[in-house]
Amino acid sequence: MSMQTPLLTFRPIDLDRHGALCVEFRADSYVCGDGDDRRFWATAGPAGEAYLQRLASYMAALPGSCVHAWLGDEIVGQIELIRDPEEPSAGKVNLFYLRADRRGCGLGAQLEGYALTLLRDCGLSGAWLRVSSTNGRALAFYARHGWVDRGRDVQFPDMHIMRKATGPLVDDAMRTGVALPATACSRKA
Template structure:
């Protein structure tokens, strides 16, 4: 799928090929951990990379198409990991939302949100949720600017804020999907 928005902002969304691009996934996850928490220890611990890649395989098996790479014309510039909440099946959850530094603050984030919104809408979801680190104010501002509501700290990890957004025809974040 391709999402277009502003002139020059054309991104292609393709399912992740873990056999070919597992190192890209790990690198993106490591960068996110550093940005959000100041440490990538979780993935650097013995077995951390394998646990992370196994979690991707499990998510993809549960909801096919839920792990995608974002491509510009020639390279991978982002990644989204999504699932359905087991306790609330009408709620889609974004586990990982990532753009490379050179693609941040260029309008591409709203294209990723449009993709995730459309993905969950096609699955019949009514709402989306995600978590953002207390220390990642840039991400919290981005989500708030795009209509996400902070619903408080996560019970299992109070250092993370849970955010939520309804899904509806007016909630698509401004992109247009093309197959």
């Protein structure tokens, strides 16, 4: 008997209510990738205020780009996306995050589906992200989901650059039932 993966809902981050949780999730993402969170705190500010200001600017620039993933009434993950000023046709995934107790349950594909669909609907043809060379679980996820490893990042040699198109493969990811919030970009028919 197979268990069906529960469906996530995605809601824009409410920084007033959940800013501390955003900081916690982002710091933990560094622990997952780097083994510690020093690199995060070097630019986040003492209580994460600089990070939260950046997050607010991302949300203002691209509605729907920074969302919490909800499972029922519980926040279990976070996505952060930005338009890449150096590569206008692509979006950058700053963060795909699931709480430790929700990893390995099939929910990551829903995060990816949301992100790629939003970027596609905003007219972007691809997405890219950095992933730590020591984060085997993330590297395996991206390989399984068709992300192409473009090699080590010149700026951060311990990271790999991964890329993926936002075309037809997004439709496959959307079979999981992912829906965009009303605030997200959408093309006019």
